[in-house]
Amino acid sequence: MQIIGKEQILDHVDLPAVLNDIENGFKAFxxxxxxxxxxxHLGFDTSNGECHIKCAHVDGDEVFxxxxxxxxxxxxxxxxxxxxGFxxxxxxxxGTPLAILQDEGVLTDLRTALAGVLATRLGARSSAKTIGILGSGIQGHLQAKLICELLGYKSVVIWGRDDEKTASLIEVLRSELPDVDVAQAETPSELCEKADVIVTTTPSKAPLIEAEWVRPGTHIVAVGADSPGKQEIDEQLFARASQIFVDSPSQCIEHGETTNALQAKVIAESDLTPLGEALLNGAKPRSDDDITIADLTGVAVQDAAIAKSVWLNMEQRSK
Amino acid sequence: MQIIGKEQILDHVDLPAVLNDIENGFKAFxxxxxxxxxxxHLGFDTSNGECHIKCAHVDGDEVFxxxxxxxxxxxxxxxxxxxxGFxxxxxxxxGTPLAILQDEGVLTDLRTALAGVLATRLGARSSAKTIGILGSGIQGHLQAKLICELLGYKSVVIWGRDDEKTASLIEVLRSELPDVDVAQAETPSELCEKADVIVTTTPSKAPLIEAEWVRPGTHIVAVGADSPGKQEIDEQLFARASQIFVDSPSQCIEHGETTNALQAKVIAESDLTPLGEALLNGAKPRSDDDITIADLTGVAVQDAAIAKSVWLNMEQRSK
Structure with a gap:
């Protein structure tokens, strides 16, 4: 067993291969x-801390x-x-422990962004051109970068609460993606006017996007709401959606963006399609005017897929 | 974060201190x-394997x-x-991961044996002289060795299914404990005749000890039965017990030696005393003729206690 540090881990991440592995993980799930x-879950009240442990194995994989x-x-x-964590x-x-990937959170960031890539590819209308990013943090950055790199989008518009941070992210993306047009939206509603796909990545606890701002044809990928009490989108938007994909039905019912819509009885549980099922069988055909939503809360098969990919690449190269 | 190997771990185990920590762990629990x-729990059918993950934190401890x-x-x-495992x-x-103790199972073996030491100290009558060990495996060895070393017993008798293995264990114990009398029992019933405390450490799935063999005054420490289907002691013995200690009520009800007695309606759940409660408040007074039983299935506070102790000793010595 060995401890692998962040730099060495990043050196062994093959993004298109991991995207494929994560897709297969969702299908298996x-x-x-x-x-x-x-x-x-363990909680540590006196030090305002918590610990989560997630485990997964995809049938047939040589590691878990x-x-x-x-x-x-x-x-x-x-x-x-x-x-x-690790x-x-x-x-x-x-049953032999093979490696501790001490990734400082970078693998979780990447597997979260790659689920956004999958959800974008699955749900966006074929004429979609502009990716809108709500939030200017690590996920905002990775979702914009990976969706453009892996799916070929050439236009990004970003809204963030902190103007300086948003401007700085735009600068970074322009240098990383020289052939992509990267612009700033002044308000969330301007983001909705300009974007065909909106990826929400903030830790907001109140809706930032009103239902009526969202144009027909928009595909929403909701990433930020991943624990109880979080909400980025007006739950009434779910009433306008022709299809709702959820990475994990039980989690999205309990603590995703979907939770709010279910609690307000805007939709029913029967309106939800598991992401993996749609990846297996294809999404329902959509018109250019349909609004679709993918709610992502994070599933351990994503961790299993990215960790396996890194480990196998290391094994391969060491031969 | 660093990986600590078995030799270095053993070099930092202070048994009396760990005994104390485990006792405090049970009291806290x-x-x-x-x-x-x-x-x-994860299961791996195609490779006949399984994985268990146990986590614990004792309030106030600097590590979990x-x-x-x-x-x-x-x-x-x-x-x-x-x-x-590790x-x-x-x-x-x-929340920082500090160390991976790659103990090859030795810490689990030790914390299991130390719970046997605590249960012996708690339940044995004051005139008890001879420790009887059922089984000649790692636990049989450790229970005999640690009970003698830490509690001062001078007489051990051992029964094992495999004569050669038992003879070899007796030889090892005689060399490790030169002032202790170590003898072999030809049968489990002879073990019951000679021992005042009986520690059962086999993976048996059918009773090896009949209820009528057990003499008045005997204290039984049942260690082997730790998962569904295991049994070392005739469940009718529980009817003769004046006190029954359980390390974890829920586990002992579900998959300990106690399970069999409950299912046969020989005892009721209200007859069980949590080990930690008895360690906190003292066991009920016992006569020299009372039979008592302690059922141990293993609790994660034991892991937390021994791992913390090793880690703090390493920290201390590196200063």
Missing amino acids: ASGKAQVAPVT TVKLATGFYDNPAKGMSSSN MAVISAEH | ASGKAQVAPVT TVKLATGFYDNPAKGMSSSN MAVISAEH
């Missing part, structure tokens, strides 16, 4: 061909993954990052 | 001052522990050990 253990993620929210005041890669053939 | 997460243990039962045929030690103050 939706068809009962993956084990995803219930999430374990146990991810430990901590969030200690008083750390920044002590000059430390609030998040930490992914352990273990042989599914003989 | 019984009084709601420890977090013990539900055990996570996540233990990953695998059992792949076709490994021995491939020349590999069936069990593997304990991760993580800061409960800022």
